[in-house]
Amino acid sequence: MRTEMEMENKEVKSFHLEVMNWKSNLQTLGDELYFLKKLLVSKAFEQNTPNLYEILEKFSTKLKDIEEASSMLYEKLHQHENQLGGLIECDTISCDHYYNKNHKKMKRIYNDFCKMFNQQKNEIYKVTANILKQ
DSSP, X not given: OOOHHHHHHHHHHHHHHHHHHHHHHHHXXXXXXXXXXXXXXXXXXXXXXXXXXXXXXXXHHHHHHHHHHHHHHHHHHHHHHHHTHHHHTOOSHHHHHHHHHHHHHHHHHHXXXXXXXXXXXXXXXXXXXXXXXX
16 A cells, blocks of 8 residues: 555656656747747748738747747746645645645646647748748
């Protein structure tokens, strides 16, 4: 039979692995942001496209905002990861509840961010695919 300490250690490891995965995904997302920013300033688009500059500038601005949000999220995840050590020292149900609630909140924030980024990325792909040089 597993002890309560073994169960808590397993939960901490699970949370820690999940946060490490989120941080790794944010680093990959950073590579995607870099590519998209380079794409938007490239000469790959039909120059006679109406409002080309405005379209590309709007996307560039959104990507800068996403980049800033990604950095802030990465820092929050780093702080959350550091705080997970406190879960091992929890000796009350309310303490466990606090860490579980906080982790679920971070998961929701991370998932919302990824959803927003993917929506923006898809919009960029959809619009720019139609104005690429042939």
